[in-house]
Amino acid sequence: MKTLPKIEAAEQLRLARETNVIAEVEALRSEIARKVNRLSPAAIVALACSRFSESTTELAFENFRTEVVEFLAALEASSEELRADFNAEKERIGPTLEAATRRHFAIIDRIKSIDGRISANQRNDANKRERLSKAGLKGAELESVALPTDNSALAAERADLQAENEALLEFIRTKDTRHLPDGFAREVREAA
Incomplete structure (x- = not known):
């Protein structure tokens, strides 16, 4: 999975201060967590099968899991990098x-x-x-x-x-x- 674009610390501050984007992201995170916890395991298998329709159910789920884990790992790595950049900017300034x-x-x-x-x-x-x-x-x-x-x-x-x-x-x-x-x-x- 390709790396995510970098959002400079000054832009992070602007987004939090001058727009609703950060507040909307917080609401989205809560909504995602709430909805994922309510999902039926069978619904996740069904989604995997629709994404990898040429594969067996087991292989479709494995491919889907790999895709989701890579996506979450990219988000987590980006989050850590952005947090480190933000803290470094805070220290510098x-x-x-x-x-x-x-x-x-x-x-x-x-x-x-x-x-x-x-x-x-x-x-x-x-x-x-x-x-x-x-x-x-x-x-x-x-x-x-x-x-x-x-x-x-x-x-x-x-x-x-x-x-x-x-x-x-x-x-x-x-x-x-x-x-x-x-x-x-x-x-x-x-x-x-």
Whole structure:
């Protein structure tokens, strides 16, 4: 019997996460086990005879048994290989996943800090404007002295961090390294 095609670990994850295929396979396995256990031995012999109609009943059953055993052996070998590949991929990607998770939480903290700094700058600007207004400055003179703090660098950093975090979250969700920010996987490998 020919070997079965290989399903990469990333594709296995996608099938489990984004489609119903894995859940349907689980249901099919249960249905097969349930129905096979209810089959009459004579029905299996009848199937063997229909598949090998030119043979005696005994030989038809032996041929059928050989065919079924080979089929199940191919499924079992494929299953073991796929499980090993999946576990190897999980182990390979583990450090990157851990680093991405740490970076995600660091970004969350940094964004909170940036948001706090922007809010503080805005409060300070408002307080400064109020003090200057109470001191008698008005119009163009007040506008020239009470210029608001330029938060554009902080806002740009926040936007960059947000974009990086979205990519990290997609990687964490999918385990697909194509979603990692540029250079992230290389940095993890170099740090190891």
